[in-house]
Amino acid sequence: xxxxxxxxxxxxxxxxxxxxxxxxxxxxxxxxxxxxxxxxxxxxxxxxxxxxxxxxxxxxxxxxxxxxxxxxxxxxxxxxxxxxxxxxxxxxxxxxxxxxxxxxxxxxxxxxxxxxxxxxxxxxxxxxxxxxxxxxxxxxxxxxxxxxxxxxxxxxxxxxxxxxxxxxxxxxxxxxxxxxxxxxxxxxxxxxxxxxxxxxxxxxxxxxxxxxxxxxxxxxxxxxxxxxxxxxxxxxxxxxxxxxxxxxxxxxxxxxxxxxxxxxxxxxxxxxxxxxxxxxxxxxxxxxxxxxxxxxxxxxxxxxxxxxxxxxxxxxxxxxxxxxxxxxxxxxxxxxxxxxxxxxxxxxxxxxxxxxxxxxxxxxxxxxxxxxxxxxxxxxxxxxxxxxxxxxxxxxxxxxxxxxxxxxxxxxxxxxxxxxxxxxxxx
Numbered sequence: 001x002x003x004x005x006x007x008x009x010x011x012x013x014x015x016x017x018x019x020x021x022x023x024x025x026x027x028x029x030x031x032x033x034x035x036x037x038x039x040x041x042x043x044x045x046x047x048x049x050x051x052x053x054x055x056x057x058x059x060x061x062x063x064x065x066x067x068x069x070x071x072x073x074x075x076x077x078x079x080x081x082x083x084x085x086x087x088x089x090x091x092x093x094x095x096x097x098x099x100x101x102x103x104x105x106x107x108x109x110x111x112x113x114x115x116x117x118x119x120x121x122x123x124x125x126x127x128x129x130x131x132x133x134x135x136x137x138x139x140x141x142x143x144x145x146x147x148x149x150x151x152x153x154x155x156x157x158x159x160x161x162x163x164x165x166x167x168x169x170x171x172x173x174x175x176x177x178x179x180x181x182x183x184x185x186x187x188x189x190x191x192x193x194x195x196x197x198x199x200x201x202x203x204x205x206x207x208x209x210x211x212x213x214x215x216x217x218x219x220x221x222x223x224x225x226x227x228x229x230x231x232x233x234x235x236x237x238x239x240x241x242x243x244x245x246x247x248x249x250x251x252x253x254x255x256x257x258x259x260x261x262x263x264x265x266x267x268x269x270x271x272x273x274x275x276x277x278x279x280x281x282x283x284x285x286x287x288x289x290x291x292x293x294x295x296x297x298x299x300x301x302x303x304x305x306x307x308x309x310x311x312x313x314x315x316x317x318x319x320x321x322x323x324x325x326x327x328x329x330x331x332x333x334x335x336x337x338x339x340x341x342x343x344x345x346x347x348x349x350x351x352x353x354x355x356x357x358x359x360x361x362x363x364x365x366x367x368x369x370x371x372x373x374x375x376x377x378x379x380x381x382x383x384x385x386x387x388x389x390x391x392x393x394x395x396x397x398x399x400x401x402x403x404x405x406x407x408x409x410x411x412x413x414x415x416x417x418x419x420x421x422x423x424x425x426x427x
Contacts, residue, residue, distance in 0.1 A: 020351070024289070036291050037073045037262035038283070039238065041276055042306055043093070044076035044109055046266035049275060055309035057092055063267075063309060064093055066302040068104040070283065071294040073262070074132065079109040080123060081116030087123065094127040107132035107173065112161035121168035133168075134203065135161040136175035139182040139190055151186060155193050162197035173201035173238060180204075180211040180219060188226050195230045202227060202237050204260075206251060209244025209274060213254035220258035236261040241277040243269055248277035249285055256291055267306035268314065284320055284361060297362030319356070326358045327366040329407045331374030334367045338380045369397065370407035377401075381413065393420045 016022075042063060047054050055063075067075050078090040094106050108123075110116035112135050124131040137157055138147065144154075158174070165172035174194035176187060191202050204223055211219070220237065227235045239255035241248045241264070252263050265279030280303050286292045303321045307314050316324045328334050333353045340349035349365055350357045358364050367384075369377045378397045382389040397416050401408055 015347070016351075019348075032256070032259070032291065034261060036256055036286060038071075038279070039074045039076060039107065039240075039262050039264045040067045040072045040266065040279055041076045041240075041264050042067075042266040042270065042279065044078050045264075045272070045276055046270040046306075047310070048272040049270045049310075049312075050272070052270055052310040052312055057089055059305070059309040060089065060093060061096055063302070063305055064096060064104065065100070065102070066298060066305060068102040069298055070296065070302060071292075072104060072279070074105045074107050076109060076134065076264075077106045079116070080119035081110060081113070087119060091123050091126060094123060094129065094131060098127050098129055105130075105132070107134050109134045109136065110161075111135070112137050112157040114160075114164065117161060117164045117168065117170070121170055124168075124170060130169070130171055132173055132201075133165045133170040134173045134175050135165065136177055136203075136205075137161075137190070138178055139176035139186055140178035141183060141186075142181065143178055144186075151189060154186075155189060158190055158193045159197055162194045162199050166198035171201075172199045173203050174199035175203040175205060175238075175240070177205050178207040178210075180206045180215060181208070184222060187223070188229075191223065191226050192230050195227065195232050195235055200235060201262075202235060203240055203264075204237060204255075205240040206242055207240075209242035209247070211241070211251050212245075212247060213250050216251045216254040217258050220255060220260055224259065238262045238264060240264040242271065242273070242275065243277060244274045246274075248275075249281055252277050252282050253285060253289070256286065267303055268312055268318075270306070270310060270312055280321060281319055284356065287360065288356070296360060299361050300363060320361055320363070325356075326354065326363055327368055328353065329368040329370035329377060330372045331377065334377045334380070335374060337365050337367060338376050341380075368407045369401050369413060371402055371404050373398075373401055382417075387417060390420075393417065396420050 043060055064075060077093040078086045080087045080090050090108060097104065097106060108120045108131055110120055110133050117133055120131055120133045137154060162172060162174065176182060176190055179187065202223060204219060223237060237260045239252060239260045241251045248269065255263060263282060265277040265282045267279050269275040269278035280299050283294065283296055283299065287294060287296055300321055303314065314322055316322045319325060336352045337349050340352045346359060350359045367377055367380050369381050375394055375398050378394045379389040397413060400416055
């Protein structure tokens with residue numbers, strides 16, 4: 001049994017304030033008055049990654065159920081306009097939401113074309129629930145130049161899509177691709193037109209991962225002004241980020257602090273090129289910052305399921321969910337964790353040498369043995385497995401570890417135990 005998995009009392013916020021001076025909250029932005037919402041793009045935008053496998057529908061069901069249990073509000077379940085398989089999968093995923101009475105709601109990507117919007121409408125009518133239609137169109141000058149688009153033509157498509165969604169009874173999120181590189185006058189014209197004709201959400205997209213946190217704040221402030229100028233109440237703003245500059249989480253936090261209502265992401269950050277905002281790390285960071293209070297103990301299962309289903313390996317040093325995240329063999333670090341455990345204090349053990357409390361995410365600290373370890377590592381490892389840490393055994397393992405060029409595996413350590421005492425109980 002791993003002692004870090006034993007139940008212990010919750011020491012609470014008061015204890016955290018006593019033992020951790022948190023500079024992150026010294027200049028924290030004004031508290032939000034609305035809850036943060038989440039849109040999971042794993043099963044649509046995430047599958048555009050050139051290296052992922054589009055999983056079979058049964059595995060998509062499992063992923064969707066996990067999203068729901070994590071408290072994620074909406075899921076993009078596909079782009080029906082892409083063809084027959086997309087239509088079938090979207091239909092079955094929406095039917096699952098109906099059959100199992102899930103809280104999560106579906107949305108679908110759609111170009112500003114009749115074919116795409118009508119495909120969403122037919123599925124909505126068939127399963128009997130509203131499906132948010134996420135109509136998208138490019139907005140940046142570089143895209144306009146490449147495609148030979150005029151603003152007039154873009155506005156015609158925008159008007160048509162918004163009117164079509166309204167006619168079909170589809171709630172509409174209007175999406176401008178490459179928003180973070182678009183001109184203000186273009187964005188004002190596009191969003192204003194979409195809202196005038198029925199769009200209820202304005203999605204701001206960092207399609208190529210261009211933005212920085214300061215850019216996010218400036219852009220969101222501008223979009224809020226555009227929406228206010230329309231005079232239409234109740235319009236919500238979404239943020240859809242990519243990780244080309246590895247700023248996805250920082251940008252999403254900036255969006256939350258700027259008043260964005262809903263943030264998009266995908267498990268493990270899967271998606272085109274370098275991927276989307278990592279949904280798992282986004283949830284973890286917003287919980288640590290106090291913006292959400294979701295039970296995130298299922299996050300490891302969610303991450304693992306997407307990894308297996310989409311054939312996306314999890315890097316060993318991936319934050320929180322990589323195998324190295326909460327493992328240490330360094331003597332000084334491990335000694336502090338072990339001392340916390342000796343006090344019978346799991347809360348302390350999960351924080352004394354970790355900026356992320358493992359227990360918040362259904363995980364635990366792991367003490368290993370390697371060339372940087374002290375004898376306390378060896379003793380602790382043995383005790384965890386119910387093996388008596390005799391002086392001879394501890395010395396044998398310690399000397400062997402010091403000669404190694406890496407952390408010793410459990411198999412290697414158990415072999416050393418057997419050499420010292422063939423009849424030892426190895427847990």
